[in-house]
Amino acid sequence: MTDTLRLATRGSDLALRQAGTVRDALSSRRRDVELRRVETRGDQIPDELIHRLGKTGAFVRSLDEEVLAGDADLAVHSLKDVPTEEMDDMVVAGVPERAPSGDVFVHPDGLGIEDLPSGSVVGTGSLRRTAQIKATRPDLVVEPLRGNVDTRIEKLLAPGLQAEHERRLIASGEASAMTAEEGGAGDEGDAESGETDADAESGEPEVDEEFETTVEEWFDSLSDLERSAMERKVETEYDAIVLAEAGLRRSDLFHDVPTTRLPREEFVPAAGQGAIAVTATDPEVIEDVRSAVDHPRTRVAVTVERTILGELNGGCVAPIGVSALVQGEHVHTRVRVLSTDGTEEVADTRDLPIRSHAKAAESFAADLADRGADDLIAAAREAAEVDEGTRQEAADE
Known part of the structure; x- marks a missing residue:
């Protein structure tokens, strides 16, 4: 690890602002931080929809690979983009206080x-x-x-x-003058009278x-x-x-x-939406990040959300909303799983005990799966695979 921490980030304005908040937090602990801009797969295909970019992590893997290769000490991500299956040796070292998640x-x-x-x-x-x-x-x-x-x-x-x-x-x-400069009104109307075809039909000049x-x-x-x-x-x-x-x-x-x-009861946010994740591998860096930026209540909430998403195995191919909020000794959690056309759903709200929030989240996900969430997710995955196959055939023609 160098004296100056190298922070990998995407180059978009939003990503740089997020990286800036992490840099400022670490700088307050007397750590020098330099930003390293990295282009990700998601950036390379700007017009492609997220769920069509292949595996989850289209905006994440390139940044984490910089850390694993030793070219950066840590990376910053939008947490909703981070796959629930973490890369080998990569740790979510810090989760700063969350912005509004809706x-x-x-x-x-x-x-x-x-x-x-x-x-x-x-x-x-x-x-x-x-x-x-x-x-x-x-x-x-x-x-x-x-x-x-x-x-x-x-x-x-x-x-x-x-x-x-x-x-x-x-x-x-000015428009008339510009038209005249370009060669007049042509067949669109009478240039001398200024009357358009529409005026002639209505019998009244345009006002x-x-x-x-x-x-x-x-x-x-x-x-x-x-x-x-x-x-x-x-x-x-x-x-x-x-x-x-x-x-x-x-x-x-x-x-x-x-x-x-939008009402959260219907428009349940994505797991991790509004939160930032800082990933690292070096134990000393992990400890520095955790002490400087980690927000315990946000960490608990996103752990619940990501646990449920991971247990349901939805990734980015299924319409799943998961929202958790720490309220006293409980984590108020709402989940909504939909069919891709929005006509079917499995949804529920529970208050999970904060002391065993991760285990309780696993149990919540299992109940949702048994009630039909698994079927909706499987159908969404199948539809995504068919869509990908159709697009590939079109590309090969």
């Missing part, structure tokens, strides 16, 4: 999921969230969504902002909208995130998206977009 509904105008009209399009890259949305609102359309937190928000905001920009250009006359600010003033009022969205080309137009609240907060974007917290 999901939020993001809509440009602040609507909640219950307010959306039938047929609205909701974006998510999560199998769990997809099933939960379908179970709650089967009349909505769920479309895949990948990317970093800011990228996902930009994809949501882009169509509306671009349309607003176009309306303002038309109202100011320009009036705005209190110029196009330039409106653009200057936009946030950096909104300006980036203006330049983004979007293939799918989303009416709303679902994100983890923790990711929004850690990215400093929570107050940049209207959000509504």
